Amino acid sequence: MKKTVYFIAGDGIGPEVFKAGRPVIDAAVAKAYNGEHSLVWEELLAGEKAYKETGNYLPQETLDTLQSAELAFKGPLATPIAGGFRSLNVTLRQTLDLFACIRPIRYFEGIESPVKRPDLVDMIVFRENTEDVYAGIEYASGTDEAKRLLEFLRDELGANVDVSAGVGVKPITEKGSKRLVRKAIEHAVSQGKPNVTLVHKGNIMKYTEGAFRNWGYEVAADEFADSVVTEADAKGETSKVIIKDRIADAMFQEVLMRPQEYSVIATTNLNGDYISDALAAQVGGLGLAPGVNMNQTLAFFEPTHGTAPTIAGMDKANPGSIILSGAMMLEHIGLNDAASLIHAAMDKAISGKKVTIDLVNQMEGATAVGCTEFGEILASYL
Ligand code: NAI
Numbered sequence: 001m002k003k004t005v006y007f008i009a010g011d012g013i014g015p016e017v018f019k020a021g022r023p024v025i026d027a028a029v030a031k032a033y034n035g036e037h038s039l040v041w042e043e044l045l046a047g048e049k050a051y052k053e054t055g056n057y058l059p060q061e062t063l064d065t066l067q068s069a070e071l072a073f074k075g076p077l078a079t080p081i082a083g084g085f086r087s088l089n090v091t092l093r094q095t096l097d098l099f100a101c102i103r104p105i106r107y108f109e110g111i112e113s114p115v116k117r118p119d120l121v122d123m124i125v126f127r128e129n130t131e132d133v134y135a136g137i138e139y140a141s142g143t144d145e146a147k148r149l150l151e152f153l154r155d156e157l158g159a160n161v162d163v164s165a166g167v168g169v170k171p172i173t174e175k176g177s178k179r180l181v182r183k184a185i186e187h188a189v190s191q192g193k194p195n196v197t198l199v200h201k202g203n204i205m206k207y208t209e210g211a212f213r214n215w216g217y218e219v220a221a222d223e224f225a226d227s228v229v230t231e232a233d234a235k236g237e238t239s240k241v242i243i244k245d246r247i248a249d250a251m252f253q254e255v256l257m258r259p260q261e262y263s264v265i266a267t268t269n270l271n272g273d274y275i276s277d278a279l280a281a282q283v284g285g286l287g288l289a290p291g292v293n294m295n296q297t298l299a300f301f302e303p304t305h306g307t308a309p310t311i312a313g314m315d316k317a318n319p320g321s322i323i324l325s326g327a328m329m330l331e332h333i334g335l336n337d338a339a340s341l342i343h344a345a346m347d348k349a350i351s352g353k354k355v356t357i358d359l360v361n362q363m364e365g366a367t368a369v370g371c372t373e374f375g376e377i378l379a380s381y382l
Contacts, residue, residue, distance in 0.1 A: 001037045003333055006065055008046040010075020012307025013317035013371075018075055020375030021319040024342065025326035027379050032338035046088060047077040058088055066096055071329060072300045075322065076307045093129060098293035098300055099176065100183045101127040103276045104328065110350045111284035112362045118283045120259040124193075125279065126184035127272025129293060131176045132208075133168050134269045141166035172208040172268060174215050181216040182223065183294065184266035188241045189227045191331070196220075196228075198245040199267035199275065212268050213245050248275075255279060280304075287318055287358050288346070290325035292332070299332050301325040315370040318356040320346065323378060345381035352377065 009015045044062045077088040107118040139146035153159040202210025231244035289304040303321030327342040353366040
């Protein structure tokens with residue numbers, strides 16, 4: 001199998017983490033499959049490089065290629081400060097309708113963590129990426145729009161609301177909820193995960209968060225009846241994926257106290273934003289956090305960090321997040337053996353205690369190496 005991966009190197013530390021990270025991803029594939037499978041990397045322009053070469057931060061050609069692509073990878077993109085330019089990341093997500101933001105969180109032995117048993121955390125968060133209070137329907141207190149909307153709510157719908165309020169709208173659709181939960185269950189089934197938890201605040205927001213929960217159970221019953229069972233029906237041990245739900249506030253307590261009971265999390269946009277950072281903190285921070293944004297056809301992998309402008313060009317950045325995003329991509333296309341090699345290499349590199357400066361600060365007795373050298377160390381452990 002030869003797979004084309006379109007990539008945007010990105011701004012700031014993007015090009016250097018790519019340069020150090022890409023050979024590790026390729027080497028893992030070569031080692032695992034002896035040339036039977038390979039990746040073909042094709043560069044697309046976006047960000048500062050695109051601006052220099054074309055006068056446009058996000059050329060139409062890049063968007064057109066991504067519209068019909070299956071796999072893509074991006075480094076971080078700076079939001080240009082001048083001219084009130086919109087975030088390129090938000091533009092990409094919206095234009096390509098990348099509705100699922102997926103972040104796996106697991107512990108690497110040796111990294112300092114604020115909890116006693118970070119090793120029990122092995123979860124993957126599926127966060128809805130397009131709806132909820134992120135839809136951008138929000139009006140400032142005292143504006144004509146806010147007043148008109150609030151007066152309508154008060155006068156026409158009988159809502160008990162102060163018309164001087166600032167106001168935001170929280171749309172949650174059946175389509176948006178179901179396609180997100182479908183992805184989460186598909187992942188659990190294909191990767192042999194034990195359970196999927198629908199995280200919501202449906203006890204308070206019945207017709208948005210509660211509806212998300214109900215639509216989630218509906219997808220499970222209608223489309224995955226052979227492979228899943230609800231927690232209520234499971235009655236003890238089962239070989240099927242268990243579908244359960246938890247109210248968001250309780251879930252924050254659960255992931256701290258009983259992380260081993262949770263595997264795949266499917267949740268709405270705002271809950272997902274909070275819980276992915278909270279879980280990352282449980283295992284020692286965002287430094288080694290990979291991610292992907294997906295629509296129905298495209299899986300667009302990216303590290304979760306930004307352009308780190310203060311260390312850009314200094315060979316100090318950690319290429320770990322990009323390399324782990326690469327491992328996610330390999331799992332996505334079924335090259336699980338190559339992905340496992342990367343995970344094992346990362347474990348060994350961290351226990352070897354020669355790591356980039358960001359990790360040195362989180363580990364006892366570690367020494368700092370540069371971005372390039374850390375990539376080489378990882379490759380040597382494959
Ligand atoms: P940032 O993630 O770039 O930096 C936060 C801190 O983490 C800094 O101290 C930085 O030096 C450090 N850091 C980040 N990645 C690192 C790595 N791989 N190795 C070692 N240290 C690392 O976040 P910040 O400063 O808020 O944003 C900087 C720029 O990046 C902004 O223009 C922002 O818009 C953009 N950004 C882009 C993202 C994306 O493309 N997905 C995500 C987040 C920010």
